[in-house]
Amino acid sequence: MRRIGDKVTDIKIAYIGGGSMGWAWNLMSDLANEEQLSGTVRLYDIDKEAAARNEKIGNSLKNHPNAKSQWDYIAVDTLEEALKGADFVIISILPGTFDEMESDVHLPEKYGIYQSVGDTVGPGGHVRALRTIPMFVEFANAIKQWAPEAWVINYTNPMTLCVRTLYEAFPEIKAFGCCHEVFGTQELLKSALADIEGIQAGNRRDIKVNVIGINHFTWLDKATYEGRDLFPIYKKFVDKYYETGFEGTKKGHWMNDFFASANRVKFDLFKRYGIIAAAGDRHLAEFCPPWYLKDPETVRSWMFGLTPVSWRKENLKKRRAKSERLVNGEEPFELKQSGEEGVLQIKALCGLGELVTNVNLPNRGQIANLPIGVVVETNAVFSHNSVRPVQAGSLPPDVLNLVFRHVINQETTLKAALKKDKELGFRAFANDPLVTISINDAWKLYNDMLRNTKKYLPGWDI
Numbered sequence: 001m002r003r004i005g006d007k008v009t010d011i012k013i014a015y016i017g018g019g020s021m022g023w024a025w026n027l028m029s030d031l032a033n034e035e036q037l038s039g040t041v042r043l044y045d046i047d048k049e050a051a052a053r054n055e056k057i058g059n060s061l062k063n064h065p066n067a068k069s070q071w072d073y074i075a076v077d078t079l080e081e082a083l084k085g086a087d088f089v090i091i092s093i094l095p096g097t098f099d100e101m102e103s104d105v106h107l108p109e110k111y112g113i114y115q116s117v118g119d120t121v122g123p124g125g126h127v128r129a130l131r132t133i134p135m136f137v138e139f140a141n142a143i144k145q146w147a148p149e150a151w152v153i154n155y156t157n158p159m160t161l162c163v164r165t166l167y168e169a170f171p172e173i174k175a176f177g178c179c180h181e182v183f184g185t186q187e188l189l190k191s192a193l194a195d196i197e198g199i200q201a202g203n204r205r206d207i208k209v210n211v212i213g214i215n216h217f218t219w220l221d222k223a224t225y226e227g228r229d230l231f232p233i234y235k236k237f238v239d240k241y242y243e244t245g246f247e248g249t250k251k252g253h254w255m256n257d258f259f260a261s262a263n264r265v266k267f268d269l270f271k272r273y274g275i276i277a278a279a280g281d282r283h284l285a286e287f288c289p290p291w292y293l294k295d296p297e298t299v300r301s302w303m304f305g306l307t308p309v310s311w312r313k314e315n316l317k318k319r320r321a322k323s324e325r326l327v328n329g330e331e332p333f334e335l336k337q338s339g340e341e342g343v344l345q346i347k348a349l350c351g352l353g354e355l356v357t358n359v360n361l362p363n364r365g366q367i368a369n370l371p372i373g374v375v376v377e378t379n380a381v382f383s384h385n386s387v388r389p390v391q392a393g394s395l396p397p398d399v400l401n402l403v404f405r406h407v408i409n410q411e412t413t414l415k416a417a418l419k420k421d422k423e424l425g426f427r428a429f430a431n432d433p434l435v436t437i438s439i440n441d442a443w444k445l446y447n448d449m450l451r452n453t454k455k456y457l458p459g460w461d462i
Helices: 023-032 048-063 079-083 098-111 122-146 159-169 181-197 231-241 264-273 281-287 296-301 309-327 342-349 397-419 422-430 439-451
Strands: 002-004 007-016 037-044 071-076 088-091 151-154 174-177 207-214 217-225 355-362 375-383 386-389
Touching (some): 023 037, 023 048, 037 342, 048 071, 079 122, 088 342, 098 439, 122 397, 151 159, 174 375, 342 375, 355 386, 397 422
Parallel strands (some): 151 174
Antiparallel strands (some): 207 217, 207 375, 355 375
């Protein structure tokens, strides 16, 4: 890449999962809206046809009347073609298919174990991780061979173990994981400020927060607006909406949208622990004992939903149809800001300003009371060719007790996946707080779930 004044040109981005019909379209839109960057995006995907469609969609944006920059999109056949000479690598993949995810999420329901997402922790998150880790070992080795100096941005879940695997396989890698869950909590704090004090914050970034925890179980122990402590305001807000929930202008939205909630889990955790849980209720619930996920009736009482994989399958069909319409020119591509920060991060890493935002990185002391080397989520400062994590302090002891169990389970899961060790994997599986069944039933469930994903676990004794 080349710096010319206040612009950077000839940027080379390798996109692993380049057939994506979600994250990739967000990236295309954000890149086209950024006038200071231009270059080439190489799209690699095991679904070559999907990558080829995205090549056509991406290149069509050169003629979009609202595009502020020019990018070339090229579908490639191999990781080597994608990675050679890359300045940045973006990873957003589905580990396996929705058939495997259907087993991850719904098979445990036969034993009374309910999961609202099933991609990070719980039985589903664990088995998904076993599929994902070998893939990320392959990615890390390929990056080490063909793009060792590239910055690597991961969007894939389970986020923590994806990033942890990259560093385990290639310790010198320059990788970080991005998640937008904290953004939603900043928006909620904006709403609290407006509702309780009548003060309208201009942008969620005006809400300054200290981020501390692990992905999807992240916490805020400080939050300010123009130097004003927001915790007393948030406490009043929680007290006001604890029973009814808060959805803003979208009343009843959580009942009609599998990805919405009324924030009652978040409010309850604040009442319990005195700091702000900073992910969506669907994720937060899965990290706790089955306080919120005991059964579907309990879930409804907390005003969030269980996302069925059948919905994901139907949505995939709709996105494929939309992809065809975009390729054929039957539907215009809508250029809009996605709300993600990947392009802002790329700008900062190219030397076009600084950015402070939350990311997932190995712990080098940014969280004082979690082990060194485990992947944690805190703020970090992005600047020219540099990502420096912010010292976040320590988790309160009672919250640490909840978080630490998952940290150990994630480390055990990583070891089990690398060693192809079912006994070791079962330790993490059975130690998850949602797995409250007998050991015999846990073994039956574990064996059935592994059999349903065995084509992604070569070398395992299944």
